[in-house]
Amino acid sequence: MITDIVLRDLTVRYGPTVAVDGLSLDLAPGKIYGLLGRNGSGKTSLLSVLASYRRPSSGTVTVGGVNPFENRQVMRQTCFVRDTLDVADSDRVGAVLSFAADLRPTFDREYAARLLDTFGLPAGQRVTTLSRGQRSILGAVLGLAARASLTLLDEVSLGMDAAARTTFYRELLADYLAYPRTVVLSTHLIEEAAELFEQVIIIDRGRLVLHEEADVLRGRGVTVTGPAAAVERFVAGRTVLSEQSLGGVRAATLYGRLDDADAARADADGLTVGPVGIQELFVHLTGAQR
């Protein structure tokens, strides 16, 4: 069961706080999505609704055309790994994995054991004694070995060291290639995870900023640097995300691709054009107005 997910005017409120604010989104099956947003932007609330851990305050969610909330069939195919891990803290790692395997028919015990080995996490250790990074590793193992057709991973690399994160990205990609499924991965480490994403979803203050193919976003932003007057002439009528000046030199970050004619004009005006990566673009799109 790999199916479309459709969100319409989704709103999640906690008392007076609006965490998700009228968000609409269509997710085609079988892709890896990067869910990006600043702290408190509504990522976890959005994932909680996708996972049916929480009912929306208003709006609708459908998974394969049906409401997933308290739907046994959909729930069994959905795996949500979040900060709290939702495991018994007094259990040992091995017992946590056994319990997950008993609950879920798609769970691959052997793969989970191999992952523990690869990450160097002892099965005999109690959850209470795990470090922040080790807890995250346990979350990653639970999320990957579940092989759920909808896999929701919320900040699962939090606190992992660089080697563990590299292992996590490598395992996620390898297992996705072998067992294609829908993966939604939220992360603040945009630069290092971006190459795994097929599509990127950016939310800010509970609203959708953009939903775009990751490769389309690369090169979607450009910086234009040169004499202030020439830069000003060039950027007129374009979407300027930020600008800074040093003496007579000005650098402007623009949203939107330059075509060949634009590039030739910039060159003729003595301007230097540079690319902007996804993380930089994210900062510009979500940072300025706060």
Added chain:
Amino acid sequence: MLDDRSPIYLQIANGIKDDVLSGTLKEDEQIMSTNQYAAFYQINPATAAKGFAQLVDEGVLYKKRGIGMFVSPDARARLRRQRRERFFADVVDPMVAEARMIGVDVQEILDYLGRKR
């Protein structure tokens, strides 16, 4: 290898073109599958597939159904023709601009190139 500052599918396509031009990839040789490529470069397979599709569109690669992707028989000649057309604009003009800026005159460049023959 790959950077995050320009579309990865273009970087992949350009890398394969360079391999064809340099002879690392021979004509009618099979190239890696999308999944092999994705695993090797640690990128999303859809992105790799887009790079391959671009090369099929440009006639650099051809598809054998159920087997994989191969380098087109005329790919090298075609790529050489394209690169030669752009050579003066892409390579020589920037060099001349740099030379002007630092006061190297064209005769000096010609003398240097003469010794390279």
